[in-house]
Amino acid sequence: MFSQITLPATLGNLRQFLDFITTCAEKQGFCPKRVSQIELAAEEVLVNIFSYAYSEPGGEVSVTCGSDSARLLIRFEDSGIPFDPLSKEPPDVTADVSERGIGGLGIFLAGKFMDEIHYRREKDRNILTLAAAPKAESEVSL
Amino acid sequence: MFSQITLPATLGNLRQFLDFITTCAEKQGFCPKRVSQIELAAEEVLVNIFSYAYSEPGGEVSVTCGSDSARLLIRFEDSGIPFDPLSKEPPDVTADVSERGIGGLGIFLAGKFMDEIHYRREKDRNILTLAAAPKAESEVSL
Amino acid sequence: MELNSRKEGDAVVVSVKGRVDALTAPDFEKYLSEQADKSEKSLVVNMKELYYISSAGLRAVLGATKKLKEKRGDMMLAEVQETVREVFEIAGFNKFLKIFDTEKSALEQI
Amino acid sequence: MELNSRKEGDAVVVSVKGRVDALTAPDFEKYLSEQADKSEKSLVVNMKELYYISSAGLRAVLGATKKLKEKRGDMMLAEVQETVREVFEIAGFNKFLKIFDTEKSALEQI
Ligand SMILES: Nc1ncnc2c1ncn2[C@@H]1O[C@H](COP(=O)(O)OP(=O)(O)O)[C@@H](O)[C@H]1O
Numbered sequence: 001m002f003s004q005i006t007l008p009a010t011l012g013n014l015r016q017f018l019d020f021i022t023t024c025a026e027k028q029g030f031c032p033k034r035v036s037q038i039e040l041a042a043e044e045v046l047v048n049i050f051s052y053a054y055s056e057p058g059g060e061v062s063v064t065c066g067s068d069s070a071r072l073l074i075r076f077e078d079s080g081i082p083f084d085p086l087s088k089e090p091p092d093v094t095a096d097v098s099e100r101g102i103g104g105l106g107i108f109l110a111g112k113f114m115d116e117i118h119y120r121r122e123k124d125r126n127i128l129t130l131a132a133a134p135k136a137e138s139e140v141s142l
Numbered sequence: 143m144f145s146q147i148t149l150p151a152t153l154g155n156l157r158q159f160l161d162f163i164t165t166c167a168e169k170q171g172f173c174p175k176r177v178s179q180i181e182l183a184a185e186e187v188l189v190n191i192f193s194y195a196y197s198e199p200g201g202e203v204s205v206t207c208g209s210d211s212a213r214l215l216i217r218f219e220d221s222g223i224p225f226d227p228l229s230k231e232p233p234d235v236t237a238d239v240s241e242r243g244i245g246g247l248g249i250f251l252a253g254k255f256m257d258e259i260h261y262r263r264e265k266d267r268n269i270l271t272l273a274a275a276p277k278a279e280s281e282v283s284l
Numbered sequence: 285m286e287l288n289s290r291k292e293g294d295a296v297v298v299s300v301k302g303r304v305d306a307l308t309a310p311d312f313e314k315y316l317s318e319q320a321d322k323s324e325k326s327l328v329v330n331m332k333e334l335y336y337i338s339s340a341g342l343r344a345v346l347g348a349t350k351k352l353k354e355k356r357g358d359m360m361l362a363e364v365q366e367t368v369r370e371v372f373e374i375a376g377f378n379k380f381l382k383i384f385d386t387e388k389s390a391l392e393q394i
Numbered sequence: 395m396e397l398n399s400r401k402e403g404d405a406v407v408v409s410v411k412g413r414v415d416a417l418t419a420p421d422f423e424k425y426l427s428e429q430a431d432k433s434e435k436s437l438v439v440n441m442k443e444l445y446y447i448s449s450a451g452l453r454a455v456l457g458a459t460k461k462l463k464e465k466r467g468d469m470m471l472a473e474v475q476e477t478v479r480e481v482f483e484i485a486g487f488n489k490f491l492k493i494f495d496t497e498k499s500a501l502e503q504i
Pocket residue numbers: 080081082083085088102103104105106107108186190191194195449
């Protein structure tokens with residue numbers, strides 16, 4: 001779900017753009033402080049466009065507001081020896097069969113199939129998190 | 143909303159862990175192909191923990207599955223001159239008043255208040271997207 | 285945005301209410317500049333009821349600070365709300381601005 | 395996981411069904427190794443009904459490929475499903491494995 005507003009790129013439309021954006025942020029449940037920070041960031045971008053983007057009057061700005069989908073997160077915790085899988089050299093997948101060692105592909109495959117891998121050591125635990133983002137059609141893209 | 147399973151770190155528990163994870167991914171609406179890729183990534187991590195994490199039997203693995211919250215995305219589009227705000231040098235915010243130029247703080251502030259800024263030029267348009275992630279308590283953290 | 289001022293000894297105390305954004309900043313800038321001229325030395329800006337400031341507002345404050353500097357006066361802020369204070373801090377303005385918890389403590393420093 | 399094999403001239407055709415993961419991979423590895431020994435030259439593995447393979451399965455395939463290499467034979471895969479094929483490709487195994495659309499076209503290549 002996303003909404004859009006398109007107006008001429010002039011300072012006179014600043015408030016209307018910002019109202020549109022803060023309403024969207026409030027609906028998504030951001031706290032007032034965060035909404036204010038988001039508003040400031042949006043103002044900075046808009047004022048720059050108003051001031052610098054067009055050499056002649058008549059230019060427009062479109063603002064699209066919405067959210068992306070939540071990611072799936074899978075977190076693995078163990079209290080084994082400290083091991084950061086991200087510190088491993090990736091295997092040489094261009095090597096021919098005779099130069100291939102047995103093993104060493106597991107972490108590499110996991111990395112290829114997930115959108116993100118994060119590792120941290122916390123107290124005496126290894127915490128590894130995999131994240132997968134659904135690629136939905138109806139969302140605002142970056 | 144997230145769920146958790148904790149079992150001894152042995153290969154005999156692999157299927158139970160994977161069933162738990164694929165059920166979670168399916169519930170979140172991932173297509174079968176993506177579920178299979180997620181399963182593979184999870185297997186690689188689990189088998190590594192089973193094989194290498196503990197020098198003595200009795201160790202455990204906890205798997206937590208869930209999602210993070212959707213981010214707010216705000217996309218600005220204009221057809222003005224090409225301008226990548228990310229290419230600007232950040233201002234020197236440690237400078238004293240006499241060395242301060244007027245201006246140059248807008249983009250910097252926007253960047254500080256948002257979690258992400260992305261820029262791309264597409265056809266004859268500038269596309270700038272700001273992303274803000276809510277910091278909810280009840281989600282799986284990375 | 286609402287602006288007021290009064291004289292207090294060598295200083296002028298300005299109070300600004302509401303929002304200073306790109307729309308209101310030009311008036312704020314002009315007002316601050318005039319008050320900086322009027323002041324013998326320093327300017328105290330009470331921000332108790334200022335809820336929002338963006339880079340356009342920072343520019344106004346920087347301009348007035350430079351002006352005061354010429355007559356060896358200071359720009360002093362009092363009763364700055366948390367969100368507004370954060371903007372000043374991120375921009376590194378706390379390096380050359382004095383920020384006071386109360387208007388009274390600002391005036392005592394002059 | 396279900397495993398079957400038959401002899402076809404100089405080659406052995408193996409078919410593997412279901413999943414090859416860390417649990418089933420040891421059996422798969424042993425079976426492939428035995429069939430590689432039995433074969434005069436090459437091994438064709440029909441993967442039409444293989445739905446899942448992880449790195450443990452890749453290890454088994456790599457081991458058998460090395461073994462066949464010693465007698466100048468090839469490891470040939472036939473009718474590989476898309477998700478499984480992707481795993482082989484990401485691991486770069488398509489460099490030394492031959493992947494065929496049908497079992498027939500694999501056998502014709504021997
Ligand atoms: N949880 C772990 N604790 C300690 N060492 C690990 C762990 N996981 C992986 N390793 C080390 O990293 C190597 C590479 O892992 P991987 O890419 O999964 O390939 P493989 O397990 O097939 O060798 C392993 O051989 C092992 O030495």
